[in-house]
Amino acid sequence: MSTIRSIILIFPTFFLALLLATCQSDVTGPGEIHGELPRELTASEKQLVEADQSFSYDIFRQTVSYDNEEENLFISPLSISTALAMTLNGAEGETLEQMKEALHLNGMDTGEINEAFQSLIELLVSLDPKVTMKIANSVWHEQSLVVEDDFLQRLEDFYDAEVAGLDFRNSGSVDTINSWVNENTEGKIEKIIDRIPPEMVMYLINAIYFKGDWLSKFDKDETRKADFHLESGETVQVDMMSQKERYAVNFSEEVRMIELPYGDSLFTMSVLMPGDPEMPLNQFIEEEVTKENLVQWRSNLRVSEVPLELPKFEMEYEITYNDILKSMGMEKAFDEGAADFSGIADVSPQSLYISEVKHKTFVSVDEEGTEAAAVTSVGVGVTSLPPSMIVNRPFVFIIHERESGTNLFMGKVKDPSVL
Numbered sequence: 001m002s003t004i005r006s007i008i009l010i011f012p013t014f015f016l017a018l019l020l021a022t023c024q025s026d027v028t029g030p031g032e033i034h035g036e037l038p039r040e041l042t043a044s045e046k047q048l049v050e051a052d053q054s055f056s057y058d059i060f061r062q063t064v065s066y067d068n069e070e071e072n073l074f075i076s077p078l079s080i081s082t083a084l085a086m087t088l089n090g091a092e093g094e095t096l097e098q099m100k101e102a103l104h105l106n107g108m109d110t111g112e113i114n115e116a117f118q119s120l121i122e123l124l125v126s127l128d129p130k131v132t133m134k135i136a137n138s139v140w141h142e143q144s145l146v147v148e149d150d151f152l153q154r155l156e157d158f159y160d161a162e163v164a165g166l167d168f169r170n171s172g173s174v175d176t177i178n179s180w181v182n183e184n185t186e187g188k189i190e191k192i193i194d195r196i197p198p199e200m201v202m203y204l205i206n207a208i209y210f211k212g213d214w215l216s217k218f219d220k221d222e223t224r225k226a227d228f229h230l231e232s233g234e235t236v237q238v239d240m241m242s243q244k245e246r247y248a249v250n251f252s253e254e255v256r257m258i259e260l261p262y263g264d265s266l267f268t269m270s271v272l273m274p275g276d277p278e279m280p281l282n283q284f285i286e287e288e289v290t291k292e293n294l295v296q297w298r299s300n301l302r303v304s305e306v307p308l309e310l311p312k313f314e315m316e317y318e319i320t321y322n323d324i325l326k327s328m329g330m331e332k333a334f335d336e337g338a339a340d341f342s343g344i345a346d347v348s349p350q351s352l353y354i355s356e357v358k359h360k361t362f363v364s365v366d367e368e369g370t371e372a373a374a375v376t377s378v379g380v381g382v383t384s385l386p387p388s389m390i391v392n393r394p395f396v397f398i399i400h401e402r403e404s405g406t407n408l409f410m411g412k413v414k415d416p417s418v419l
Helices: 043-066 077-088 093-102 110-126 149-159 172-184 281-287 291-299 322-327
Strands: 005-014 072-075 131-142 162-166 200-213 224-229 235-251 255-261 267-274 302-311 313-320 352-365 369-382 395-401 407-413
Touching: 043 072, 043 077, 043 110, 043 281, 043 291, 043 322, 043 407, 072 313, 072 352, 072 369, 077 093, 077 110, 077 131, 077 149, 077 200, 077 352, 077 369, 077 407, 110 131, 110 149, 131 149, 131 172, 149 162, 162 172, 172 200, 200 407, 224 302, 255 291, 255 302, 267 281, 281 395, 281 407, 313 407, 322 352, 352 407
Parallel strands: 005 200, 131 162
Antiparallel strands: 005 369, 072 407, 131 200, 200 369, 224 235, 235 255, 235 302, 255 267, 267 395, 313 352, 352 369, 395 407
16 A cells, blocks of 8 residues: 655635625725725636635635534635635646636636736735735645646746745754744744644645724724623623724615725725524524625615724634535545646656645734734645614624625624633
8 A cells, every 4th residue: 555645735814704795886984985996807807706706605604504513713715715726736637627616716727717816916915005915825845745847837926936845854844834824924823733744745835914904993992891692692791892983884684784994995894794683693694695695785885874883802713624625516636546636746656635624713803903814724645773783793704805806704703702
């Protein structure tokens, strides 16, 4: 029997919780100020954003359903899709087609996907000078592994990936990789690996960092202790921020929704609660938080001066995505006997397969704004109501770029008192 070795692709990402679809530019929020994209999106960027939106809602609903006992969760769809997009550059045949299908990228060839990610990333990181956003990629491989030049070149050219060969048997390699992660997430994620297992031969890492101040900051003196009502019927005390401002809101039978812009208002957090206060949040996410509904709800946003109360919260979250991605159609990629990642390296008679996909995130929301981080690791093995918004019950939150519609983060908060 041949020995099992692995490649792990890791994607540390800093952002806030949810990132959703587009918002109308005439209903931005405080003062009705809004920024504009510096240029029109290309056809491939528009197709990528459409795919990102579809994938975002799919992966968010699947995560909530899979981990339905978790009170709070926070993911970065952009980190996950970027990580898998890097990976699919080494996929062939049915493995490649299934990955594209799961990411809603079918209809685009690999070259179009790479070019779209390249230009969209360049746009996002330079979009708002008042918001700090960093996206970085790297590839660390066992120095004895002969990696295909074309694979590495594409990741360097389109994802600006730093590439380095390391002696994975040397414990210092762990420190080297974790140091890169720590640096590119501004210290919010200090490490992604504790050790390198003997079967591992590669780590691909995507790091995203996001820090945005609210367009209209909360006054710290107005923050007070307040009740937050849990689905169990219990009440917990939280630090509740409050202010009265002009915001884009949608209060209907289906949803209570408010848009909270950052910086020049291109990056925005959407906060959503079920219109029916008796509806469980998981049911709301499963049945109502869809791409189509978000488009409709945003089209009905109206700017109004409303009292807003929003709890301060901070959370960390971690999940392994193997089963979820398989259920989304990526079975071949995880199949030791059927996966085809020959575009990464020729290890015949062995073959490469994804052995593990892990995701880890951090988010902090306070009076100033939002700071967030996420890490996605893909391991590849070698075979061998009234006009007010009182957020005092479970809610969904999304961080998105308003004009392009790019989804960055998505999350749910059922108990903000749990850290």
